[in-house]
Amino acid sequence: MVIAMSLSVCEPVNLSACSLCPRQCGVDRASAVGFCKAGAVPRLYRWGVHRGEEPPVSGTRGSGTLFFSHCTLACLYCQNYTWSQEHRGTEVTVEELAGILRELAGQGCHNWNLVTPTPWLPQIRAAAERVKSVGISLPFVYNTSGFERLEVASEYHALMDVVLTDLRYAKPETAAEASAAADYVERSRAFVQWAWENVGPLETDAEGIARKGVICRLLVLPGHADEAIANLEWMAGHLGTEIAVSLMAQYTPVYKALSKAGWNRRVTPEEYDRVACRLESLGFENGWIQALEESPPDGLLGCEMTEQT
Ligand code: SF4
Numbered sequence: 600m601v602i603a604m605s606l607s608v609c610e611p612v613n614l615s616a617c618s619l620c621p622r623q624c625g626v627d628r629a630s631a632v633g634f635c636k637a638g639a640v641p642r643l644y645r646w647g648v649h650r651g652e653e654p655p656v657s658g659t660r661g662s663g664t665l666f667f668s669h670c671t672l673a674c675l676y677c678q679n680y681t682w683s684q685e686h687r688g689t690e691v692t693v694e695e696l697a698g699i700l701r702e703l704a705g706q707g708c709h710n711w712n713l714v715t716p717t718p719w720l721p722q723i724r725a726a727a728e729r730v731k732s733v734g735i736s737l738p739f740v741y742n743t744s745g746f747e748r749l750e751v752a753s754e755y756h757a758l759m760d761v762v763l764t765d766l767r768y769a770k771p772e773t774a775a776e777a778s779a780a781a782d783y784v785e786r787s788r789a790f791v792q793w794a795w796e797n798v799g800p801l802e803t804d805a806e807g808i809a810r811k812g813v814i815c816r817l818l819v820l821p822g823h824a825d826e827a828i829a830n831l832e833w834m835a836g837h838l839g840t841e842i843a844v845s846l847m848a849q850y851t852p853v854y855k856a857l858s859k860a861g862w863n864r865r866v867t868p869e870e871y872d873r874v875a876c877r878l879e880s881l882g883f884e885n886g887w888i889q890a891l892e893e894s895p896p897d898g899l900l901g902c903e904m905t906e907q908t
Pocket of ligand 1: 622633635670
């Protein structure tokens, strides 16, 4: 059954049995919520010009970033927990979402950067169609944890010019403990493989700005450097070493991690160096290695954001 939600738009949005992410809750989001607690109307926490992403994404004029509220994971160390798990933010209609996309394009941003968009894909696509219908277009950066369904990725391929995705864990028990998603490893690896086959290697313009392609992020987690290395080895074996890799040192214990043994500390230099050395010895040549001392404390380095509370 296709039902029309109260989105101030003509297009019907089918959320009557939500299966946008691997949890496939099957709830009618007009009247109930699933794991992510997302309703029918998109909720945004912040949007604006973001200068703290990887260089081809931030470029010189910044990335037009939309931080969506709610998330399909429940990471105990989430730096964005106030909006991903406590759901702060403001509801926006599809028309308002289209207005924000127009505004970011008008500010000269290189791209539209959708952070945790999965629960809102139908509404984002409707907004994108409105903006593109009046001749405004930027590349979409699909900025995801990697916990995705391939069927859904195929359907929303148009929102994925650049795929910025994670491989966080290599053991289901770690994914279950830290993100309540035991199937994260198989889902995230399948997604990055799909993206590699369907979106391809990173391509930049003459100024070094990303036009399309995949960037895989590896956030090194305390006590789990071996899993980051296992993911590098998996990528080298299954995708090759051409893929752009962003090695991230910025893990900071916040939220539930503060009181969780093993998760309540930063990554040590020894742990981080081990992963960085393996990245180099495997032959990865494209990407970035974040310096431990440069890692931003709140993951929002260089933002000029409009905040909704
Ligand atoms: S997007 Fe939310 S409601 Fe839909 S399947 Fe995923 S967790 Fe469940």
